[in-house]
Amino acid sequence: MTLTTVSENRAFGGVQGVYRHASAATGTDMTFSVYVPPHAAGASLPVLWYLSGLTCTHANVTEKGEFRRACAEAGVIFIAPDTSPRGEGVADDPAYDFGQGAGFYVDATEAPWAPHFAMRSYIEDELPALIAAHFPADMARQGITGHSMGGHGALTIALRNPDRYACVSAFAPIAAPGQVPWGEKALSGYLGDDRHLWRAHDAVALIEDGARLPELLVDVGDADPFLEQLRPDLLEAACATAGIALTLRRQPGYDHSYYFISTFMAEHVGWHAERLAR
Amino acid sequence: MTLTTVSENRAFGGVQGVYRHASAATGTDMTFSVYVPPHAAGASLPVLWYLSGLTCTHANVTEKGEFRRACAEAGVIFIAPDTSPRGEGVADDPAYDFGQGAGFYVDATEAPWAPHFAMRSYIEDELPALIAAHFPADMARQGITGHSMGGHGALTIALRNPDRYACVSAFAPIAAPGQVPWGEKALSGYLGDDRHLWRAHDAVALIEDGARLPELLVDVGDADPFLEQLRPDLLEAACATAGIALTLRRQPGYDHSYYFISTFMAEHVGWHAERLAR
DSSP states (O other): OOOEEEEEEEETTEEEEEEEEEOTTTSSEEEEEEEEOOOOTTOOEEEEEEEOOTTOOHHHHHHHSOOHHHHHHHTOEEEEEOSSOOSTTSOOOSSTTSBTTBOTTOBOOSTTTTTTOBHHHIIIIIHHHHHHHHSOEEEEEEEEEEBTHHHHHHHHHHHHOTTTEEEEEEESOOOOGGGSHHHHHHHHHHHOSOGGGGGGGOHHHHHHTTOOOSEEEEEEETTOTTHHHHOHHHHHHHHHHHTOEEEEEEETTOOSSHHHHHHHHHHHHHHHHHHHOO | OOOEEEEEEEETTEEEEEEEEEOTTTSSEEEEEEEEOOOOTTOOEEEEEEEOOTTOOHHHHHHHSOOHHHHHHHTOEEEEEOSSOOSTTSOOOSSTTSBTTBOTTOBOOSTTTTTTOBHHHIIIIIHHHHHHHHSOEEEEEEEEEEBTHHHHHHHHHHHHOTTTEEEEEEESOOOOGGGSHHHHHHHHHHHOSOGGGGGGGOHHHHHHTTOOOSEEEEEEETTOTTHHHHOHHHHHHHHHHHTOEEEEEEETTOOSSHHHHHHHHHHHHHHHHHHHOO
């Protein structure tokens, strides 16, 4: 597994890197960013995954997320993957909410997406192995978070892999994609019309079907213009029924942007770091 | 003086705004950003100006500068102007270091720049009046900083207006533009070939000619690829001769990017806030 260094910059005493590799899962080159905080030689550090939202690449959170100070203080590696395969020969759609930039963290089974849109396998299997091989990461201590479509990704991946992540949080996640326009479009497009197959990619449905997490931290702005797509109320109800300790914070006046995310990022990093401490 | 709101987003308890207005100084529309931290009704807050570098608009530092947490904690308004006039009918040059995006904070006297390139008047006179009229700003408590070309702007504007700014700092400033390629190109292009006229726009020359500041904080990365354009050594020598208390920190491993700026931004905001406290 060869890794190409796109860029490395000193930041907050550590290194913010951007890397590219040929992905077997997607059959394309994939780019991701990793922030490695200052650390003692030979140290093995906990990892926080951040999955991004619609239209984003690794770059949005890397530039605007304001996670590095908190990660440097807590000694946490921060990983930001891309949101879909990209490039010539990869299927796309002119809409912002489907196709490239909108992989929804599923392995597509439908044409024309199936050949490359394998973001579930990429995030669950291929990229963790690459991180373990190339960075000073303690893969026994992983947390996961994400924003919007990436919040959906974080919740569903964690619910399907309950032993892998010690802690899970999200910013404005699409909590019930099977019940909202963004999700119905993406899941039907990538997975077909059998809604039973969508349930493994829907946090609320996974919880209804028995998946469990010990606790969950979710921030959402009460001025978010996409609340009808996010449905934090459905997540709240599902967690209440299932006995999942959800801390849902409706942040007054905040919207869906990185101004919202960056405001609460340090709290999320700190929350994960507490749970990832040895 | 009418102000158009381009965007306002809640961030760190305050409001990050972007605004546009018809500038009399430049004869164009100008865009700038203002972060107003949380504050008591009727409060009048100190102001920190941040002047940006080559190729930048207000947006670079607004998105990548990581100043909002520190400004919210200290109660400081943060203002980020554009770096030149822009638009149709405004002269430009294909180079990244001249023309639009590269105004160098001078009032151009040479053709074709003179009609619109009046960034000195814009930053020194017009924009402060606009800020005073539209924001809860205490204009008796102003500090100024900037990066690269904007560090040059911050230093020269402060040296020419020693009673206006209580505190001055810079990130990787072009300290002696009259002696380096970036500055020679810009100052000759905007002001003509009489080098005596350049001295009012050259921090080292201004200090040599008698301008004074009580103290100065400058950070520069020792891995900055543009050190030959920045010449912190000349600033250090001029300050030593003049008795200006310069704190020059050569930050090991840091480059010229916003990864460098954002790392030290909170320290600069805090340094200014201490000096701007009532």
